Amino acid sequence: MRREFATTLLLSTLFSFLVPELIPVGEGVWLNIPKTGTKCVSEEIQSKVVVLADYLVISDEHSIFPTVSVKVTSPYGSVLHHSENATHGQFAFTTQESGTYLACFEAVGNSHGNNDISINLDWKTGIAAKDWDSIARKEKIEGVELELRKLEAAVEAIHENLLYLRNREADMRIVSENTNSRVAWYSIMSLGICILVTGLQILYLKQYFERKKLI
Numbered sequence: 001m002r003r004e005f006a007t008t009l010l011l012s013t014l015f016s017f018l019v020p021e022l023i024p025v026g027e028g029v030w031l032n033i034p035k036t037g038t039k040c041v042s043e044e045i046q047s048k049v050v051v052l053a054d055y056l057v058i059s060d061e062h063s064i065f066p067t068v069s070v071k072v073t074s075p076y077g078s079v080l081h082h083s084e085n086a087t088h089g090q091f092a093f094t095t096q097e098s099g100t101y102l103a104c105f106e107a108v109g110n111s112h113g114n115n116d117i118s119i120n121l122d123w124k125t126g127i128a129a130k131d132w133d134s135i136a137r138k139e140k141i142e143g144v145e146l147e148l149r150k151l152e153a154a155v156e157a158i159h160e161n162l163l164y165l166r167n168r169e170a171d172m173r174i175v176s177e178n179t180n181s182r183v184a185w186y187s188i189m190s191l192g193i194c195i196l197v198t199g200l201q202i203l204y205l206k207q208y209f210e211r212k213k214l215i
Contacts, residue, residue, distance in 0.1 A: 029123060033118075040103065043123070047096060050092070051094070051123075052125075053090065053103065068108055070083045070089060074096070075099025084108065085108055
């Protein structure tokens with residue numbers, strides 16, 4: 001029992017250090033939307049990741065309760081969530097492709113009374129979006145076993161994130177090598193063109209001076 005507790009404590013410590021660096025698990029954002037304009041929140045997420053978000057419009061005046069237009073898009077422009085005249089709401093989806101996902105909020109009409117609108121956005125991804133209470137009730141687990149399940153999910157997420165970063169690094173290396181190759185060929189071509197133009201200029205000047213009988 002002591003060994004199991006020590007193992008759990010050690011994994012929890014590692015989890016507390018690694019998760020903030022490698023896994024975007026959850027983020028609470030406070031947005032101030034101007035009376036004319038749009039405010040967006042973006043996050044780069046890999047594929048097959050669960051995203052869950054709740055948003056709520058905050059109003060200091062009880063007589064004026066502003067509404068907003070909400071639009072969430074994928075890296076390729078697909079609309080994942082769209083709501084008009086909303087004061088609160090929720091959107092959830094599983095990412096189909098890796099890239100930057102965008103959530104944009106825009107003030108609607110004159111509902112804001114010419115004042116900026118404040119929105120509280122609770123954005124969760126990956127293991128933070130899981131309902132661990134429901135999982136614990138369904139599988140009848142609790143205590144240390146539940147914490148170990150959370151750590152197992154965190155380790156899997158870290159592994160997937162490291163694979164994603166490795167693939168991104170490989171793609172960037174290929175792009176860098178291709179760019180360097182193109183720059184080298186461009187430099188060689190530029191040097192060749194300069195030498196050719198210089199030779200033609202010397203030949204032209206020589207013929208010109210010969211016609212003028214200067215040489």
